[in-house]
Amino acid sequence: MSILVCDVGTSGVRAAVVRPDATVEHVHHREVLPSSPAPGLVEFDPVRMADATLEVARAALAAAGRVEAVGITNQRASTVVWDRTTGRPVGPGIGWQDLRTVGTCLVLREQGLQFAPNTSATKAQALLDEADPDRSRDLCIGTVDSWIAWQLSQGALHVTDPTNAALTGLRTGDGTAWHDQALEALRIDPASLPAVVDSTGLAGAATALDGSPPIAGIAGDQQASLVGQGCLRPGMAKITFGTGGMLDVCVGAERPRFATRGEGGCFPVVAWSRNGRFTWGVEAVMLSAGSNVEWLRDDLGVIDSVEASAEVAARCDDTGGVAYVPALLGLGSPIWDYGARGALLGVTRGSGRAQIVRAVLEGVAHRGADLVEAAEADSGTAIPTLRIDGGMSANETFVQALADASGRPVEVAPVREATTLGAAFLAGLAIGTWRDEDEVASLFRPSAVVEPERRLDRERWADAVRRARAWYPELSALDF
Numbered sequence: 001m002s003i004l005v006c007d008v009g010t011s012g013v014r015a016a017v018v019r020p021d022a023t024v025e026h027v028h029h030r031e032v033l034p035s036s037p038a039p040g041l042v043e044f045d046p047v048r049m050a051d052a053t054l055e056v057a058r059a060a061l062a063a064a065g066r067v068e069a070v071g072i073t074n075q076r077a078s079t080v081v082w083d084r085t086t087g088r089p090v091g092p093g094i095g096w097q098d099l100r101t102v103g104t105c106l107v108l109r110e111q112g113l114q115f116a117p118n119t120s121a122t123k124a125q126a127l128l129d130e131a132d133p134d135r136s137r138d139l140c141i142g143t144v145d146s147w148i149a150w151q152l153s154q155g156a157l158h159v160t161d162p163t164n165a166a167l168t169g170l171r172t173g174d175g176t177a178w179h180d181q182a183l184e185a186l187r188i189d190p191a192s193l194p195a196v197v198d199s200t201g202l203a204g205a206a207t208a209l210d211g212s213p214p215i216a217g218i219a220g221d222q223q224a225s226l227v228g229q230g231c232l233r234p235g236m237a238k239i240t241f242g243t244g245g246m247l248d249v250c251v252g253a254e255r256p257r258f259a260t261r262g263e264g265g266c267f268p269v270v271a272w273s274r275n276g277r278f279t280w281g282v283e284a285v286m287l288s289a290g291s292n293v294e295w296l297r298d299d300l301g302v303i304d305s306v307e308a309s310a311e312v313a314a315r316c317d318d319t320g321g322v323a324y325v326p327a328l329l330g331l332g333s334p335i336w337d338y339g340a341r342g343a344l345l346g347v348t349r350g351s352g353r354a355q356i357v358r359a360v361l362e363g364v365a366h367r368g369a370d371l372v373e374a375a376e377a378d379s380g381t382a383i384p385t386l387r388i389d390g391g392m393s394a395n396e397t398f399v400q401a402l403a404d405a406s407g408r409p410v411e412v413a414p415v416r417e418a419t420t421l422g423a424a425f426l427a428g429l430a431i432g433t434w435r436d437e438d439e440v441a442s443l444f445r446p447s448a449v450v451e452p453e454r455r456l457d458r459e460r461w462a463d464a465v466r467r468a469r470a471w472y473p474e475l476s477a478l479d480f
């Protein structure tokens with residue numbers, strides 16, 4: 001019972017077929033880049049995104065033959081509004097990184113309403129204000145999963161799942177209903193919002209594909225990666241080290257105590273839902289991770305490729321006192337300081353290329369350890385082992401530094417497509433490819449397990465972070 005997965009990411013779309021033994025086959029990819037028409041704005045073309053998704057999905061299906069279900073995973077919080085009758089978007093898609101609504105969020109905050117600019121709520125409002133200022137049209141609002149489900153079902157389904165719905169900023173704290181006061185404040189008609197279906201469950205037929213397989217799994221990318229790495233029991237956590245970094249830890253059936261942001265700077269998330277029951281998680285955020293390695297390659301020119309950073313850093317045993325704080329965009333969890341900036345400290349005439357490159361890898365590793373500690377504090381759950389995926393997980397020097405900074409074994413995900421696997425697991429649970437969460441968890445086999453070898457100095461690191469903070473005090477004052 002094979003599963004077709006559509007992974008609708010920030011820089012491209014991917015389709016693949018997952019077999020019952022969790023092998024990933026027939027991967028087809030198309031680049032679909034967002035555009036930035038002005039500083040702070042991030043838009044995408046919903047029609048191009050949908051066409052590319054259908055194209056890769058059909059190509060994977062043609063190569064694989066029949067599948068029994070479809071799973072969708074997606075970039076989270078990016079927002080599309082379309083006309084229910086024609087199915088045409090009424091404007092561009094607004095990307096999750098878009099900052100156009102920061103001012104609106106500040107004004108709403110003064111009225112006692114908390115909206116974060118990176119959730120869908122104010123993005124949807126901005127699209128509605130443009131296309132339907134008097135709110136007289138019959139429009140559909142959706143995150144990217146909704147938009148793709150609509151396309152796959154040829155307009156029959158307007159759905160989303162609780163992992164995506166929770167990140168709209170429009171749900172009640174327990175995630176079970178739309179928040180009336182929020183809808184009223186933004187003048188959003190509840191009829192324009194999607195029906196919320198289980199992350200694992202039969203949502204409806206993907207009639208745009210041969211054989212009309214059922215859409216049976218939907219989840220945001222970070223949650224899918226959590227499931228794909230077999231983190232289905234409380235205390236099991238993963239960090240995805242891509243351009244930025246995200247830690248997600250499975251917490252269990254009980255909702256985290258905090259509704260928005262915890263004291264450790266982490267957020268409550270729905271990890272997945274099954275039979276109407278939620279499994280909750282806690283998420284910690286690193287604003288830049290792999291982008292620091294790109295900076296070494298593209299701007300400093302001290303490495304020829306991002307892969308070379310592993311070998312260059314390994315030429316020295318330690319950084320010789322150099323510390324690097326990877327705060328290119330400020331610092332996320334636990335301290336949330338948008339005014340912090342990258343800092344290179346302790347440089348001497350003897351600091352060479354190897355020391356600097358090692359300091360950058362160790363700096364990202366220390367941030368990983370910060371996220372683990374923040375998530376433990378906010379979830380009240382110990383994280384004994386870490387699982388990792390994303391581009392940087394291929395870097396052996398970095399992975400060792402992460403084990404050393406966090407003092408925990410690090411298990412590296414075997415395929416780069418943990419997100420794809422997660423979406424397949426959710427769909428497969430619904431149709432019986434796999435029996436239950438325990439069976440899914442047992443499918444995870446790390447490609448490497450890296451034990452801590454020495455302790456990196458966490459106190460010295462905390463001192464380095466202190467020095468990198470509030471470089472732009474006016475930005476540090478922003479509290480989202």
Ligand code: ADP
Nearest residue numbers: 242243290291293294306307390391392394395
């Ligand atoms: P995203 O999904 O955010 O685009 P990916 O998971 O594809 O990210 O990872 C890309 C990021 O990982 C880039 O920022 C790149 O610099 C970094 N990266 C990829 N391979 C390596 C490597 N071997 N060593 C260090 N960094 C790497």
